[in-house]
Structure formats: C-alpha cells, structure tokens
Amino acid sequence: xxxxxxxxxxxxxxxxxxxxxxxxxxxxxxxxxxxxxxxxxxxxxxxxxxxxxxxxxxxxxxxxxxxxxxxxxxxxxxxxxxxxxxxxxxxxxxxxxxxxxxxxxxxxxxxxxxxxxxxxxxxxxxxxxxxxxxxxxxxxxxxxxxxxxxxxxxxxxxxxxxxxxxxxxxxxxxxxxxxxxxxxxxxxxxxxxxxxxxxxxxxxxxxxxxxxxxxxxxxxxxxxxxxxxxxxxxxxxxxxxxxxxxxxxxxxxxxxxxxxxxxxxxxxxxxxxxxxxxxxxxxxxxxxxxxxxxxxxxxxxxxxxxxxxxxxxxxxxxxxxxxxxxxxxxxxxxxxxxxxxxxxxxxxxxxxxxxxxxxxxxxxxxxxxxxxxxxxxxxxxxxxxxxxxxxxxxxxxxxxxxxxxxxxxxxxxxxxxxxxxxxxxxxxxxxxxxxxxxxxxxxxxxxxxxxxxxxxxxxxxxxxxxxxxxxxxxxxxxxxxxxxxxxxxxxxxxxxxxxxxxxxxxxxxxxxxxxxxxxxxxxxxxxxxxxxxxxxxxxxxxxxxxxxxxxxxxxxxxxxxxxxxxxxxxxxxxxxxxxxxxxxxxxxxxxxxxxxxxxxxxxxxxxxxxxxxxxxxxxxxxxxxxxxxxxxxxxxxxxxxxxxxxxxxxxxxxxxxxxxxxxxxxxxxxxxxxxxxxxxxxx
Ligand code: 26V
Numbered sequence: 001x002x003x004x005x006x007x008x009x010x011x012x013x014x015x016x017x018x019x020x021x022x023x024x025x026x027x028x029x030x031x032x033x034x035x036x037x038x039x040x041x042x043x044x045x046x047x048x049x050x051x052x053x054x055x056x057x058x059x060x061x062x063x064x065x066x067x068x069x070x071x072x073x074x075x076x077x078x079x080x081x082x083x084x085x086x087x088x089x090x091x092x093x094x095x096x097x098x099x100x101x102x103x104x105x106x107x108x109x110x111x112x113x114x115x116x117x118x119x120x121x122x123x124x125x126x127x128x129x130x131x132x133x134x135x136x137x138x139x140x141x142x143x144x145x146x147x148x149x150x151x152x153x154x155x156x157x158x159x160x161x162x163x164x165x166x167x168x169x170x171x172x173x174x175x176x177x178x179x180x181x182x183x184x185x186x187x188x189x190x191x192x193x194x195x196x197x198x199x200x201x202x203x204x205x206x207x208x209x210x211x212x213x214x215x216x217x218x219x220x221x222x223x224x225x226x227x228x229x230x231x232x233x234x235x236x237x238x239x240x241x242x243x244x245x246x247x248x249x250x251x252x253x254x255x256x257x258x259x260x261x262x263x264x265x266x267x268x269x270x271x272x273x274x275x276x277x278x279x280x281x282x283x284x285x286x287x288x289x290x291x292x293x294x295x296x297x298x299x300x301x302x303x304x305x306x307x308x309x310x311x312x313x314x315x316x317x318x319x320x321x322x323x324x325x326x327x328x329x330x331x332x333x334x335x336x337x338x339x340x341x342x343x344x345x346x347x348x349x350x351x352x353x354x355x356x357x358x359x360x361x362x363x364x365x366x367x368x369x370x371x372x373x374x375x376x377x378x379x380x381x382x383x384x385x386x387x388x389x390x391x392x393x394x395x396x397x398x399x400x401x402x403x404x405x406x407x408x409x410x411x412x413x414x415x416x417x418x419x420x421x422x423x424x425x426x427x428x429x430x431x432x433x434x435x436x437x438x439x440x441x442x443x444x445x446x447x448x449x450x451x452x453x454x455x456x457x458x459x460x461x462x463x464x465x466x467x468x469x470x471x472x473x474x475x476x477x478x479x480x481x482x483x484x485x486x487x488x489x490x491x492x493x494x495x496x497x498x499x500x501x502x503x504x505x506x507x508x509x510x511x512x513x514x515x516x517x518x519x520x521x522x523x524x525x526x527x528x529x530x531x532x533x534x535x536x537x538x539x540x541x542x543x544x545x546x547x548x549x550x551x552x553x554x555x556x557x558x559x560x561x562x563x564x565x566x567x568x569x570x571x572x573x574x575x576x577x578x579x580x581x582x583x584x585x586x587x588x589x590x591x592x593x594x595x596x597x598x599x600x601x602x603x604x605x606x607x608x609x610x611x612x613x614x615x616x617x618x619x620x621x622x623x624x625x626x627x628x629x630x631x632x633x634x635x636x637x638x639x640x641x642x643x644x645x646x647x648x649x650x651x652x653x654x655x656x657x658x659x660x661x662x663x664x665x666x667x668x669x670x671x672x673x674x675x676x677x678x679x680x681x682x683x
Contacts, residue, residue: 063301065130065137066285068278068315069308071120071257072127072141072226075457075617076109077172077213083461084132084218110165111618113147114228114257117536118643119347121617122422123308125643128454131217131224140281140312142273143173143211143228145255151575151614156591160578173211173228180209182234183279185272189367198325198368204241205234206250208280218456219480227284229277230254262579268361275366278315286322296327300340307344307416310355310408316342316415317372325368331375344412344419345449348640349426349434350540355408362406373411377401380414387441398437413438413445420449423641423662450662451641455482458647462621465504466651473497485650501652505628508651512626515619516571516610522598524608528567532648533631534615534623537574537583540638546570546631547590550597550609557603569608573615573623587611620644625651632657636680639663 082088092102115121123139130137149160187203208229215224231253238246252259252269253276260266282305289299305315316338323334347353363370377400388394396402400410413419413435419442421427427448431439439446460467460479470478474487491497509526517523524530533546550570556563572590576583594609612619630648632639632655639661649655649666657663658679667675 062136064285064288064303065135066281066303066305067123067126067137067139067308068281068305068312069120069123069139069141070274070311071115071308072112072123072139073115073117073120073617074112074124074127074213074226075621076106076111078109079106079461080128080457081214081216084128084216084456086219108168109171110168111147111616112165112170113163113616114141114144114165116148116258118641119309122347122451122643124617125452125454125457127215127224127226128218128456129452131215131222132220132454132456134217134220134222136222137215137224138285139215139224139226140277141226141228142254142257142277143230144257145251146257148257148575148616149578153587153591153611153613156588156595158576158584158587170211170213172213174213175230176210176212179284180207180232181280181283182206182236183208183276185275185365187367189371198371200368202238202240204238204246205236206253206276207232207234208276210280210284227281229280231276260579264361267357268365271357271361271365274311275314275318275369278312279318282315282318282322296323296329296337297333300337303341305342307342307412309345309347309353310412313344313355313408313412313415314366314369316411317369317376320372320376321368324372335376335379339415340417342412342416344409344416346409346419346421346426346430346435346640349429350638356405357408359401359404359406370406373400373406376411376414384441394437394440398441409435410438413442417445418447419445420447421640422449422451423665424448424450425637425659425664426640426661429637450665451643451646453643453646453650455485455650457621458624459650463504463508463625463651465507466501466625469497469500469504473500505626505652508625509628512571512622515622516612519613520610522594522608522610524569524610525567525605528569528608529628530569530571530626531629531631532571532573532623532627532653533633534571534573534612534620535642535644537576537580537586539582540635542633542635543572543574543590544586545633546572547586547593547609550593550607554593554597554600554603554607557606558600565606567606569610571610571612571623573612573619575615620647624648624653627651627653629653630655630657632660632663633679634658634660636660 079088082091095102095105115123127137127139145166147163147165150163152159152161182205184200184203184205187200190199190201191197192199209232211228211230213226213228215226217223231250233243233247233250237243253273259269259273261270285303285305286296286299289296289302293302305319307313307315319338319341320334323329323337324331329337359370362373380400381395384395384398398410400407400414419430419435419438421430427446431446435446456479470485470488473491474484478484478487506526509530512530513524513526533543535541537543547570553565553568557565574583574587576587590609590611594611597607597609598604612623624644624647627648630645630653632642632645632648634642636658637660641661642663645655645657645661645663645666649670654674654676655663655666656676656678657667659667659677659681663675663677667677
C-alpha cells in the first residue's frame with residue numbers, strides 16, 4: 001500500500017517465481033522437491049508471502065531490526081525451513097512414497113559457511129529467533145564466493161581448501177537486480193559552490209546487487225530476509241583503468257571472507273568489503289523508509305542498525321554522509337538520528353581483534369567518509385574535554401583518530417545509543433576495564449545481552465530422539481517456550497526417564513561413532529565417555545591443556561599398571577586461522593597423540609583420541625547430541641561468551657569449564673552439582 005493508501009504491486013512479488021523455478025531445477029533435489037511440493041499443500045506458499053512481508057511490516061509500529069554482520073554462519077536450511085514451517089514429516093512421507101530417503105536429499109545441500117566462528121553463528125541464530133518471535137528483522141552481509149576454507153587433515157596437519165559453496169547454486173537466494181545500487185571508492189571530494197554540496201569526482205563505482213534469502217520463522221507467518229550483497233561492474237566504467245583490471249578488482253570484493261591482511265592490498269580489500277555492504281545496505285533501508293514515511297526525521301524511531309562487532313561500523317559515517325550530503329540535513333539532527341539508530345555489540349576483548357585502520361588507507365579509499373569521521377572526532381574531543389575537565393590522558397586514550405589510525409571501537413561507541421557485551425562477565429570487563437573510560441563518558445550506554453542459541457536447530461531438529469522424549473515427558477510447550485524445559489526437574493530422579501535419556505544418548509553416540517568410523521577409520525566405543533571440545537582453535541581456548549591431559553592419562557597408564565580409567569574418547573574439532581602458527585601446531589599435536597594412543601594395544605580400550613575434520617555447523621549438529629562431557633576451559637576472562645557451551649548443555653552433556661563467558665551464568669542456573677568448575681574464581 002503506498003503513501004496515499006492505494007495498492008501498488010511491487011516487482012518482488014513476481015520474482016518469487018524465480019525462486020520456485022530454482023527449486024525445481026537443482027538436479028536430484030529438484031526432482032524430489034517437485035514431488036513433495038504437492039504434499040506440502042499451502043505451506044510452501046508461506047515462502048511466497050515473503051516479499052509481501054516487507055510491505056506489511058512497514059505499516060506496523062514495530063522498529064525494523066537491521067543486523068549488519070560480516071558473517072552469517074547459517075549452515076543448511078532445507079530441514080530447518082521445513083521444520084519451521086511444520087511440513088517436515090509430510091515431506092518425509094511424501095518422499096518415501098517415491099523411494100527417496102529425505103536424509104539423502106539433505107546431504108545435497110551445501111553448508112553455507114559465510115563466517116568464521118561464534119560471531120557468525122550467533123547472527124544466524126538471531127535471525128532464526130527474530131523470525132520465530134515475529135520481529136521484522138533483516139540481515140545484511142556479503143555474498144562471498146567462497147566461505148571459510150574447508151579444512152583437510154594431511155599427515156596430521158591442517159590444509160586449507162577453498163569452500164566452493166556456490167558450485168551447485170544456492171537454491172534459497174533470489175537475485176534482485178532492480179534493487180542494485182552503486183558504491184563509490186577512490187574518488188576526490190570537491191565542494192561544488194553552485195549546488196552547495198560535496199561531490200565525488202573520478203569515483204570508481206561498483207554495483208552492489210542484492211541476493212535475498214528467506215529466513216523462515218517457526219509457527220508464524222513471518223519470513224524475514226537475509227540480504228547478501230554481490231559486487232559487479234557498474235555501468236559507469238572508470239575511464240582511467242583497464243576494464244579487465246577493474247573487473248578483477250570488483251570480483252575480489254566478494255571473493256573471500258577476511259582476505260589475508262598481511263599486505264596493504266589485503267587490508268585495503270577488507271576495508272573495501274566493509275564499506276561495500278554497509279553502504280549498499282543503508283541505502284536500501286533508507287529507500288524502504290521513504291516508501292512509507294515522508295521524511296527521514298523519524299528514521300531512528302523506525303529502524304535499529306545492530307552492528308555485529310566493529311566490522312560494519314562504517315555504517316555510522318555512511319548514514320551521516322547520506323543524511324547530510326544527500327538529504328541536506330543539518331549535522332546535529334543527522335547525528336541525533338544516526339546515534340539513536342546504531343547499536344554496537346562487542347564480541348571480544350582480544351587486542352588483535354580490535355580493529356584500527358590507517359588514516360592513509362581510509363583517506364584514499366573513502367575520502368568523504370574519512371572527512372566525516374574527522375568531524376565526528378573533532379566534536380567528540382569537544383565533548384570529552386567538557387565532561388572530563390580537560391583530562392588530557394583520558395582524551396588521549398579515547399580519541400577516535402590517533403597515531404595515524406582510526407579506532408573503530410571508539411567510533412562505534414561514540415555513534416551508538418547502546419553498547420553491549422555478550423555475557424555478564426564480559427560486559428562487566430568491558431565496563432570496568434577495557435572500556436572504562438567510555439563508560440565514564442557515556443554511563444548509560446553500556447549494557448549486557450547474554451548470548452543465546454536457537455533451541456529449534458540445536459535441540460529440536462538436530463536431536464529428534466531427545467526431542468521426542470521431551471515431548472512425551474513434559475509436553476510440547478517447550479518448543480515455543482524453551483523455559484518450560486525446567487519442567488524436566490520433576491523427573492531428575494525418575495529411573496524410567498533416566499533410562500530413556502540414556503538410550504537416547506546411546507543412539508546419538510552411535511550416529512557420531514558411525515560418522516567417525518566412516519571419515520576417520522577409527523572405531524570408538526559408544527560405552528566410553530565422549531569428552532568433546534569443538535570450537536575455533538585459539539591459545540586462550542586451551543585445546544593444548546586438554547590434549548596435555550590426554551598425554552598425562554596415557555603416560556600414567558603406561559608406567560603404572562594400577563592406573564586405570566573409565567574408558568574415554570576425546571574428540572576434537574577446530575579450524576585454525578591459516579596464518580596462526582601456534583594453532584596449527586596444536587592440531588598437529590592432537591593428531592600425533594591420536595596416532596600413538598589409538599594404536600597402542602595396551603591402552604586403546606581405555607583411551608581414544610579423534611580429530612574431526614572441517615568442524616562447522618552441519619557436523620556440529622551431529623556432535624552436540626552425542627556428547628557426555630562438554631569442554632569449556634578457556635582462560636578466565638578471555639572467552640566473551642561461548643555458545644557451544646549452551647548447545648552441549650541443552651543436549652544433556654555435563655560441562656567441565658572455567659568461570660568464563662556465559663559459563664558463569666550457566667553454572668548459577670544449574671547449580672554446583674550439575675557443572676564441574678575449575679580454575680580462577682575471581683577476576
Ligand atoms: C576478529 C578477526 C580478527 C582478524 C581476522 C578475522 C577476524 C574475524 C573475526 C573477529 C572477531 C571474532 C569475534 C568472535 O567471533 N567472538 C566470539 O563471539 C561469540 C558470539 O558472541 C562469543 O560467544 C565468543 O565467546 C567470541 O569469541
């Protein structure tokens with residue numbers, strides 16, 4: 001419905017047909033889907049209502065949530081979407097009639113690994129929850145040609161192979177060329193006296209074309225959008241460059257996630273990526289806003305831009321630029337709108353992850369953006385002097401631009417109405433230590449939002465056996481209201497329920513054991529304790545401590561015949577950053593220990609070590625349900641939250657952990673008897 005109340009048919013509605021077409025044309029999956037479509041009845045047309053939803057929400061009073069993130073680790077969507085639509089069983093039966101096993105179909109989908117680790121998976125969980133809770137929420141990111149590398153283990157060493165996730169196409173995406181916008185780089189900024197505006201001269205334009213993926217909510221008609229921006233040559237070809245070189249540079253923007261930053265070219269490319277998707281994303285939001293409201297003066301009342309760490313923080317100067325340069329707004333009003341629209345989430349206090357950009361790079365790649373950051377910095381300095389009584393030390397610590405660099409976290413805090421950490425301890429460390437000065441300057445900005453996970457993907461769908469047991473024991477309300485899982489407390493001493501839980505665990509351990517036998521050729525005993533640590537490899541996460549414990553157990557057994565343990569299978573899964581020498585050595589160590597321990601007939605009935613290759617979302621769905629022990633042993637104070645800890649616990653594993661990240665709050669909730677805590681107690 002447009003401004004004057006008449007109906008307007010928008011082109012997106014027709015574009016859904018493209019999606020149907022794609023669904024039908026991905027070889028085997030296509031044939032199978034054609035057959036299940038009839039069985040799905042109207043349900044699939046829920047997807048059809050997706051573009052309409054954009055229009056529908058614009059007339060509600062809810063704020064739209066725009067989640068800007070360099071990463072979305074969404075994994076596979078087929079089962080998740082069918083489950084969320086409530087059509088999984090019907091599809092499964094329908095396929096069976098045609099002799100197709102639904103699990104074979106599931107395996108055809110590639111794992112969309114558009115992310116690195118926790119931050120990316122959190123973004124994906126949030127998208128699922130927001131849709132399921134009927135919030136209008138839109139994700140913005142880059143359509144990377146290759147996801148995070150695929151990990152192969154050769155002679156115990158990690159080898160990185162490109163992740164060609166788009167090789168067979170992405171059946172969920174819909175290209176929306178009509179919504180494409182040009183993003184400008186490398187220009188000169190010139191003041192035009194006649195128009196009274198800043199102009200970009202000799203800019204290199206890149207076309208940003210959106211590819212939209214539906215995010216289907218559970219038990220709701222809401223289907224949100226995850227928008228992946230793709231870089232293509234603009235119609236305005238730069239005159240000062242060979243076209244082939246220009247086209248290659250454009251392709252580079254979407255080629256990989258976090259390009260190598262050891263060279264200036266690599267670092268510039270990262271900055272280019274950040275501005276590329278942020279600029280395109282904001283332009284789209286503004287356009288949507290102006291389809292409904294006459295001006296941008298209420299923009300901050302209708303939109304929240306959530307900045308997932310500092311990677312998308314250029315959203316702040318970009319929104320300022322658009323408001324001031326393109327919509328002729330006064331600086332103060334533009335700043336009010338921007339700093340009441342943006343909110344920043346911090347995901348780590350590790351120094352190496354706190355982004356800084358050299359002024360020289362920013363100034364040449366994004367001159368107008370740099371000018372705006374300078375102005376933000378100038379006014380920020382004025383504010384700091386005013387509230388801190390000219391405390392020069394404080395000013396030096398907090399400045400946005402200093403030592404020839406732009407401090408992105410400082411810019412994020414100055415330009416956001418909310419700054420949150422991801423677990424209580426982490427938020428407290430931000431407030432009282434890492435960002436203490438900023439908390440002094442802006443006492444009301446800092447807050448905590450402890451992470452969470454979608455219990456649909458991580459319990460209901462990935463562990464159907466446990467899910468069925470829960471349904472028969474406490475009813476099905478927990479699916480909509482996960483806090484109802486507390487009802488299980490009544491059954492903790494019920495030996496029948498305990499027995500059934502044991503059986504479920506055994507079944508799930510068998511599934512993982514079969515996978516391990518198939519992929520690693522190692523037979524593991526499902527009666528042994530499955531003791532699992534899966535997460536990115538990092539010194540602070542202490543996989544090294546875990547493998548040292550294994551070495552200790554092995555050596556004790558070898559020298560001391562009296563020393564016997566309950567049979568234990570230690571399972572690891574972790575990708576190391578390609579240039580992270582220490583992390584790669586730990587992977588090699590784990591595999592070397594596995595070689596010795598698994599092949600020693602004296603100990604192999606008691607101890608096994610397995611390294612699962614290529615840890616990611618899809619394999620995690622097999623691992624979480626199978627764990628007896630969940631290893632969450634980071635150096636206290638370093639793990640911002642952790643979310644694997646929650647996935648394991650929800651599937652009934654016992655946590656052994658340090659008082660770090662969300663472990664602290666989990667320990668409080670389950671009580672000392674239900675978690676094993678060791679290490680530093682007070683920070
Ligand atoms: C930093 C860098 C540094 C340079 C190379 C590429 C790169 C990519 C990402 C990052 C930031 C990583 C931050 C992150 O993933 N933090 C994790 O966020 C989870 C969700 O909040 C949280 O549970 C984990 O504890 C935290 O480590």
